[in-house]
Amino acid sequence: MPDTNRLPDIAPLAVTMGDPAGIGGDITLAAWLTREATGVPPFVLIDDADRIAGLAERLGWAVPVARIEQPAQAVALFPKALPVLHRPLPVPVQPGKPTSATADAVCAAIAEAVALVRTGAASAVVTNPINKDVLQHAGFRFPGHTEYLADLAGTGDVPVMMLACPALRVVPVTIHIPLEAVAQTLTTAAIVHAGRVTAQALARDFGIARPRLAVAGLNPHAGERGRMGDQETRIIAPAVEALRDEGLTVSGPLPADTLFHPAARARHDAVLCMYHDQALIPIKTVDFAGGVNVTLGLPFVRTSPDHGTAFDIAGQGTAQPDSLVAALHMAATMVAHRQRTAAEGPGR
Ligand SMILES: NC(=O)C1=CN([C@@H]2O[C@H](COP(=O)(O)OP(=O)(O)OC[C@H]3O[C@@H](n4cnc5c(N)ncnc54)[C@H](O)[C@@H]3O)[C@@H](O)[C@H]2O)C=CC1
Numbered sequence: 001m002p003d004t005n006r007l008p009d010i011a012p013l014a015v016t017m018g019d020p021a022g023i024g025g026d027i028t029l030a031a032w033l034t035r036e037a038t039g040v041p042p043f044v045l046i047d048d049a050d051r052i053a054g055l056a057e058r059l060g061w062a063v064p065v066a067r068i069e070q071p072a073q074a075v076a077l078f079p080k081a082l083p084v085l086h087r088p089l090p091v092p093v094q095p096g097k098p099t100s101a102t103a104d105a106v107c108a109a110i111a112e113a114v115a116l117v118r119t120g121a122a123s124a125v126v127t128n129p130i131n132k133d134v135l136q137h138a139g140f141r142f143p144g145h146t147e148y149l150a151d152l153a154g155t156g157d158v159p160v161m162m163l164a165c166p167a168l169r170v171v172p173v174t175i176h177i178p179l180e181a182v183a184q185t186l187t188t189a190a191i192v193h194a195g196r197v198t199a200q201a202l203a204r205d206f207g208i209a210r211p212r213l214a215v216a217g218l219n220p221h222a223g224e225r226g227r228m229g230d231q232e233t234r235i236i237a238p239a240v241e242a243l244r245d246e247g248l249t250v251s252g253p254l255p256a257d258t259l260f261h262p263a264a265r266a267r268h269d270a271v272l273c274m275y276h277d278q279a280l281i282p283i284k285t286v287d288f289a290g291g292v293n294v295t296l297g298l299p300f301v302r303t304s305p306d307h308g309t310a311f312d313i314a315g316q317g318t319a320q321p322d323s324l325v326a327a328l329h330m331a332a333t334m335v336a337h338r339q340r341t342a343a344e345g346p347g348r
């Protein structure tokens with residue numbers, strides 16, 4: 001169990017509603033209920049307070065919901081009630097029955113969380129899962145949170161997705177594109193960018209000053225010297241060389257099928273993967289409950305559970321809150337590292 005006495009003294013975390021037809025409400029209520037056992041840092045939920053209170057009542061969970069006006073009120077309230085910045089939904093929502101009518105409210109909660117962090121009223125953004133199909137049906141023009149958050153940040157920097165658990169960190173270089181587009185989309189520049197941003201983030205936000213990166217191949221056996229594909233020699237190996245030229249510790253391209261067993265995991269601080277499932281299958285297999293989705297390359301900290309909206313179990317009280325709890329802990333730890341690094345440099 002985490003030592004709550006060691007939690008950093010930071011502003012509350014801003015937690016977004018996610019898709020209100022998904023399990024975001026269930027796991028947020030459950031995370032609050034575990035607050036003493038898990039020592040989750042205080043957070044404020046941006047959501048419809050009536051919906052959350054109604055969900056708690058339907059589940060029979062004793063969660064007092066406290067409407068607040070300012071995030072600063074959340075820390076003192078948190079031990080006794082779930083603090084909510086009340087943002088009413090335009091329509092009633094049934095668990096498991098998504099509607100694009102809530103899309104604007106879902107996106108507004110994300111934008112508000114970012115604004116709160118940028119003013120210092122909140123310390124980090126922790127997002128509940130959104131459903132890309134539902135949002136895009138309503139006109140959302142981003143593949144997911146990662147790209148939307150980068151747009152809200154407004155720096156022009158390309159964000160990098162990382163999924164992390166105690167046993168493994170993985171970075172998909174290409175993300176939400178069809179598998180058949182991966183080979184055409186992959187570039188040396190994209191791999192170099194992902195490696196550079198990952199190394200910087202591991203130093204600044206995770207306290208690993210000299211991270212060891214592994215880079216996976218795309219093809220079976222990392223291409224078998226070009227007999228099973230040439231992306232390794234044309235695209236990936238030059239990226240590894242370029243990252244080494246920048247002084248980073250990088251190995252690869254390595255066959256992906258032998259990168260994730262325990263001994264291989266111990267050799268690297270993060271693995272750059274060439275496509276979504278090459279990265280997400282190992283981490284969700286190794287630690288579905290403890291996996292956290294982190295966006296690197298933003299001027300603020302953002303984490304999220306590694307799972308999605310799970311409409312099939314929404315509103316039933318059976319969704320495990322562990323990944324959200326891990327995301328809350330990771331966000332607070334990253335904020336503390338970032339503050340320390342800003343004051344003292346990257347450290348060991
Ligand atoms: N950060 C985010 O906003 C994410 C959003 N998504 C989105 O979620 C939607 C659904 O995606 P799926 O691929 O179906 O994945 P999913 O993670 O929503 O569900 C896959 C399976 O895992 C189960 N599951 C998920 N979370 C669970 C939990 N906390 N406890 C117990 N069981 C759990 C579900 O019941 C389902 O059987 C998609 O629109 C996807 O884009 C997916 C991943 C992350």
Ligand SMILES: NCC(=O)COP(=O)(O)O
Pocket residue numbers: 130143144145146147280293304
């Ligand atoms: N598969 C990861 C995922 O869908 C999360 O994406 P994002 O919404 O965090 O960009």
